[in-house]
Amino acid sequence: MRRTKSAVLALSLSSLSTLALAEPVSQAFVPVTVKSTQDQNEAKGFIEGQHLSGSTRNWYAHERATRAPLWKYYKRDGSRHDTHSRNNWVQGNILNYTSGFTEGTVGFSTEVAAYNAIALEQGRAAVAGPNNRTLTHSDGEVVGQWSKMGLANLKARVSNTTLTAGRQSIDTPVIAYIGNRALPSSFQGVSLHSAEFDNLSFDAGTFDRVSTRTEQGQSKFRSEYGDSNQYTDRVSMAGVNYQPLKSVNTSLYLSKVEDLWNQYYFGATHELGDSALLSLSTGLNYYKTRDEGKRKLGEIDNDTYSLSLGLTHQAHRLSVSYQQVNGNEYFDYLHDTNAIFLANSLLSDFNGPNEKSLQVAYTLNMAGYGIPGLKFNIYNARGWGIDGTHYTSSGYDVRGLEGENHYEYGIGSTYTVQSGSLKDATVRATYTAHRASKAQADGSLDELRVVTTIPFNIL
Incomplete structure (x- = not known):
């Protein structure tokens, strides 16, 4: 590990003389200035500015346990059986209507999105439900087709500040929608986004329900x-x-998850050099989590961070990421969200109590070889030192974790259509292998995932 870090740093330092000949990213100070334009002044009207668009996503995943069976399925007689494999194949469809903002000092708009899912694989044993991939009844019977209102909100805008009330999509380090299934999650509540300055923006919000990726209704948040x-x-x-x-x-966020935890986040990224020759990107993510209120998950005292370094030369990018959990419980976040802005959150989150992890990844952008839109990536990540033996509360099942370790490697390819009627359509294929020691929670499995997403515009 030390040799890898030293090699990356030495290479970045030795490249400084080369970077001086290129056009590096400016390191100039950016003063805080009020924006010279106001979005609300550009309002076209409720009807004049409306849009009707959407997407259709074909989502397929095949998983195979390489050691003990990891899943169970129900037979029609109600008996529950172990299985070493799981297949989920779902077609997700989104139709989104967004009105324009009305003219005037205060503009009003609305957004409504209908979500629909069709289960293309409906075998009980194949799907191994209930799970968060294919909607099933409690007895494991697959729901062949279902729909819901994924988004439904009203917006009010003054200048460059927008207030949104209702079911909405939001993306922050402490609460974020997750879109890695056939349909994304969304949240019920009120949020405010203010971007009155060129280089400074603010977010605030309060939410009481989550509309999950694979359920028709809404539910309360849990960890x-x-x-x-x-x-x-x-x-x-x-x-x-x-x-x-x-x-x-840079980003600084805080959240209060009532009676569970308070969480604080700081993140920063820095770019140095010119990727046409050689550039160095640095990323830091840090979370501090403490128990709150009634402490329904018991005592929480967790500090987790990740640090990543990435070298880019034209079509090639090599990155190294180190992550560490300081706490006797998992680094935790809200269920059915993507509020884990950590470098080593992969198929596994590498977030066990006191866990350390290291990832090495390589990405090849084929645009540099005359095939724009095509990318390949490969990575290997290892986690070690998982130890929950010092945990004294009851909210997390970690006491059996002592000296656990695991590793994961994956390879993937993505192609994005660059022009024509299918412009921006993407095809993503990934193969991931995860191997774990006996008590590590994620288990030993292989997964093949193929996802095709086609966006469209109607109005």
């Missing part, structure tokens, strides 16, 4: 790794995004 019977009535958050230099972006 991803803690006691699944413990729910929270409200999630509130606030944050700021600031660009002090042209090469630096």
Whole structure:
């Protein structure tokens, strides 16, 4: 590990003389200035600015346990049986209507999105439900087709500040929609986004329900790794995004998950050099999580961070990421969200109690070889030192974790159509292998996933 880090740093330092001949990313200070334009002044009207668009996604995944069976399925007689494999194949469809903003000092708009899912694989044993991939009844019978209102909100805008109320999509380090299934999640609540300055923006919000990826209704929020019977009535958050230099972006967020935890996040990225010759990107993510209120998940005292370094030369990118959990419980986040802005969150989150992990990844962008839109990636990540033996509360099942370890490697390819009637359509194929010691929670499995997403515009 030390040799790998040293090699990356030495290579980045030795390249500085070469970078001087290129056009590197500016390191200049960016003063905080009020925007010269206002989005609301450009409002076209409720009807005049409307859009009707959507997407259709074909989502397929085949999983195979390489050691003990990892899943169970129900037979029609009600008996439950182990299985070494799981197949999920779902067609997800989204139709989204967004009105324009009305003219005037305060503009109003609305957004409505209908979500529909069709189960292309409906075998009980194949799907091995219930799971978060294909909707099934409690007895494991697959729901062949279902629909729901994924988004439904009203917006009010003044200048460059927008207030949104209703079911909405939001993307922050402490609460974020997750879109890695046939349909994404969304949240019920009120949020505010203010971008009155060129390099400074603010977010705030409060939410009481999540519309999950694979369910028709809404439910209260719960944690991803803690006691699944413990729910929270409200999630509130606030944050700021600031660009002090042209090469630096920072974020500071905090959230209160009522009676579960308070969470604080800081993130920063920095770019140095010119990717046409050689550039170095650095990323830092840090979370501090502490128990809150009634402490339904018991005591939480967790500090988790990741640090990544990436070298880019034309079509090639090599990155190294180190991640560490300091705490006797999992680093946790909200279920059916993607609020884990950590470098080593992969098929596994590498977030066990006191876990350390290292990832090495390589990406090839074929645009540099005359095939724009085509990319390949490969990575290997290893986690070690998982230890929950010092945990003293009851919200997390970690006491059996002592010296556990695991590793994961994957290879993938993505192609994005560059022009024509299918412009921006993507095909993504990945193969991932995960191998774990006996008590590590993710288990040993292989997964093949193929996802095709086609966006469209009607109006």
